[in-house]
Amino acid sequence: MAKVRKRTLPSGLVRWQAGYVDGAGERRFKLFERKSDAEAWLVETRHDLARGLHTPGSVSPTMKEAAALWIKRCNEKGLEPTTVRGYEEHVDLHIVPFIGMKKAAEMTVPTINGFADQLRDAGRSTVMIKKVVGSVGSIFKELRRRGLANTAPTAGIDLDLGDDDREDPRPIIPTKPELQAIIAGCIDRWRPVILVAIFCGLRASELRGLTWSNVDLDARQLTLTQRADAFHRIGKLKSRTAYRSVPCPSLVLNALREWKLKCPKGDLSLVFPNGIGKVESHSNLLERGLHPILVAAGITELAPVLDEAGKPILNNASEPITREVPKYGMHSLRHACASLWIESGYNPKQIQRLMGHSSIKVTFDIYGHLFADAEADQRAAENVQIRLLGA
Incomplete structure (x- = not known):
């Protein structure tokens, strides 16, 4: 039976005690300074109990x-x-410092929004806040699995994070002249890997894990069955849909035929290994492969020089000191491949399959703007005018 009773503590303070029986038949109590607060809390608790959504704070x-x-x-x-x-960083740097000591039972939609506001005030970016709140949602999924929570306070939450949401979400894609300069500048061992990246759209981890058994020169395609992680270990691909076959144009096939004759041999039979036949590092793909090509071709941009704390170093005029850096990374070549396929007439479902996206939503989120038909849009606008005005 749920009741609110007046209690005098040993210290002489007067408190209102709300008592109820939880779903396991255990008697639970909570003290409040005001009777109205105790009664309101008890009404809400009884409602949650009836729906099976209550976990005692104790x-x-x-x-x-x-x-x-x-x-x-x-x-x-x-x-x-x-x-x-990455999850551990979310916990150690963002979750524990702000809400680590809060009980999971205390976490509500307003509490989650307050947490997001705290992160924003502490200088976290919009992207990071969304990722951290997503991790909080995963924490509650695990608590529900263990029977330690019955709610999902992040489900369907609409975070109001300000103007950062207005930033252009479209990926930065190399232009055709830039791609032509990159292709012209890649030589020796880096030529085949850069060509595969541009014309086949593989992720860097897929490039690093590709084996010769997955290169079918006669069928003119690559078959993706594994990848190399950041620790140089061969393992499963990113998702089920990442297991796929990708066509190769003749330029790529010829480069692979030539490269196969002088490719370093190793137990893993990798297509793009390091000098001793082992898994190549991602940093080498950039620092020894793509980046020198970009610098030599003048495909660079200005970026601030940062100190050890990650803050821009200023000159005597209090202006950030800048330096030229390579404009693109390996993933930009993957974006370029997708854009070329779309320009060639591939439909969204084909792009999803060839890129190995987990869902068509991912494809549209990244490349939806590239499927736009300007001429069709203009015809539609003219038709609206004719229907309304007759001319």
């Missing part, structure tokens, strides 16, 4: 404890070390 873990359970589960599921490390 058995609810703190968010720090809950996060530890989630990270443990991530390791048990065999997630990639880089993925787990």
Whole structure:
């Protein structure tokens, strides 16, 4: 039976005690300074009990404890070390410092919004805030699996994060003249890898994990079955849909035929290994491969010079000191491939399959603007005018 009673504490303070029986038949109590607060809380608690959505605060873990359970589960599921490390950074740098000591039972939609506001005030970017709140949602998924929570306070939440949401979400894609300059400038061992990146749209991890058994020169295609992670370990692809076959144009096939004759041999039979036949590092793909090509071709941009804390170094006029840096990374070549396929008439479903996206939504989110038909849009605008005005 749920009741609110007046209690005098040993210290002489008067408090109002709300008592109820939880779903497991245990008697629970909570003290309030005001009777109205106790009664309001008890009404809400009884409502949650009736719907099976109540977890007593006394058995609810703190968010720090809950996060530890989630990270443990991530390791048990065999997630990639880089993925787990990213989650650990979310916990250590963003979740624990702000809400680590809060009980999971205290986390509500307003609390989550307040947490997002705290992160924004502390200088976190909009992208990072969304990722961290997503991690909080994953923590609650694990708590529900363990029977330690019955709610999902981040489900369907609409974070109001200000003007950062107005930034252009479209990827930066190299222009055709830039791609032509890159192709003209890539020589020796870097030519085949750059050509495959541009014309086949592979992720850098897929390039690093590609084997000769997955290169069918007669069928003129590559078959993707594995990737190399940040720790140089060969493993599964990013998602089920990442397992795919990709066509190769003649320029790529000829480069691969030539490269196969002098490719370093190794136990893994990799197409693009390092000098001793082992997995090539991502940093070498950039620092020894793509970036020198970009610099030699003049495809650079100005970027601020940062200090050890990651802040721009200023000159005597209090202006940021800048330097020229390569304009693109390996993933930009993947974007370029997608844009060329779309320009050639491939439909969204084909692009999803060839790029290995997990869903068509991912394809539209990244490349939706490239499917636009300006002429069709103009014809539609003219038709609206004719229907309305008759001329």
